[in-house]
Amino acid sequence: MAKDLYDVLEVSKGASDQDIKKAYRRLARKYHPDVNKSPDAESKFKEVQAAFDVLSHSEKRARYDQFGVTDDQMGGGSGFGGFHGGGGFNDAFGDIFESFFGGSRSGRGGAGSQVGEDLRYDLTLSLEDAAKGVTQSITLYYLDVKSGSTRSCKQCKGTGFVEMVQRTILGSISQRSACPVCYGTGGIEREKKQKTLDIKVPAGVDTDMKLRISGEGNAGIGGGPRGDLFVVITVKDHRTFRRDGSDLILNLRVPVTQLVLGTTVRVPLLEGESDLKIPAGTQTGTKFRLKGKGIKRLKGGSSGDLFVVVTVDIPKEVSKDERRYFEHIANLRRDDEALKTFINTLK
Secondary structure: OOOOHHHHOOOOOOOOHHHHHHHHHHHHHHHOOOOOOOOOHHHHHHHHHHHHHHHOOHHHHHHHHHHOOOHHHHOOOOOOOOEEEOOEEEOOOHHHHHHHHOOOOOOEEEOOEEOOOOEEEEEEEOHHHHHHOEEEEEEEEEEEEOOOOOOOOOOOOOOOEEEEEEEEOOEEEEEEEEOOOOOOOOOOOEEEEEEEEEEEEOOOOOOOOEEEEOOOOOOOEOOOOOOOEEEEEEEOOOOOEEEEOOEEEEEEEEEHHHHHHOEEEEEEOOOOEEEEEEOOOOOOOOEEEEOOOOOEOOOOOOEOOEEEEEEEEOOOOOOHHHHHHHHHHHHHHOHHHHHHHHHHHHO
8 A cells, every 4th residue: 555645744634835845855854865874765765755746746736635646656657756876866856846946847838848857966075076176977867758759648639738617607717737647748758768967066066055957857748848957966074174164174183292382283285285383382272274275165266264273182191201290390380279279269
């Protein structure tokens, strides 16, 4: 027995469009295979996508509420439910992208003409590649018009729509809607194909940014234009640097003696190294700025900064000689008395 789509999205049957979008975003993030490594994450991610495809589309949702099955289960759908290739996900549910990109592109370009669905591809980059920009080759699946396919639907005579006339006390009202047999295709069939594209990723991209590749989505219906491809970026965490917009943050542990006496160290950059002067008496938590050593900004062409945050590296164990020297310094500085005096000021 097929799962209830409302249960899949964890919403009630009377949920608003906004509630459905919020639920989809939450669950898509939760079960995305790049984030969730559990064995069933991918299947749940696809279930969530499929449920959103139906419930976010007014006509599909109405048919599901009426008949209790989806278009594919009714036997008239394309059967193209989303595929993954080259390490990322792309799906053919065009209406899903309303939640990501702020609007559906399912408008019509004339009788029986419909824009092809947009596709999504998730691309994961290293911080280095995101900072300098890269050309990435990706492979994905898409829908193209099947060779020899013609308008063959007898219900709508290949137009893709039907007209219904309703009589009211104000007269007859004519309403045009998608054909319930061919679902607006006019009988034209599409088939799954595979292609490889070289995607130019600009320097400075960050997680959740989207690159729009015009005309690389699914083929339109009835002569309609192709949809677009949206490449959604994820930048992996770095073992050395933490990113804050266009700035980078480096945590640097420095021996207590070097903070007391001062020193100059070579700190790593994303590319190369740079000298950093640490003055004598530097306190733990001090932040040093290396201007322009961060990540290039997408707009403006300038680069962010690298901030080096210094923390004291206190040894957990010391030798007898080291302990004797530390005790000697403590006695010279009368640190014990200084600590007692400070505590008394707090009372």
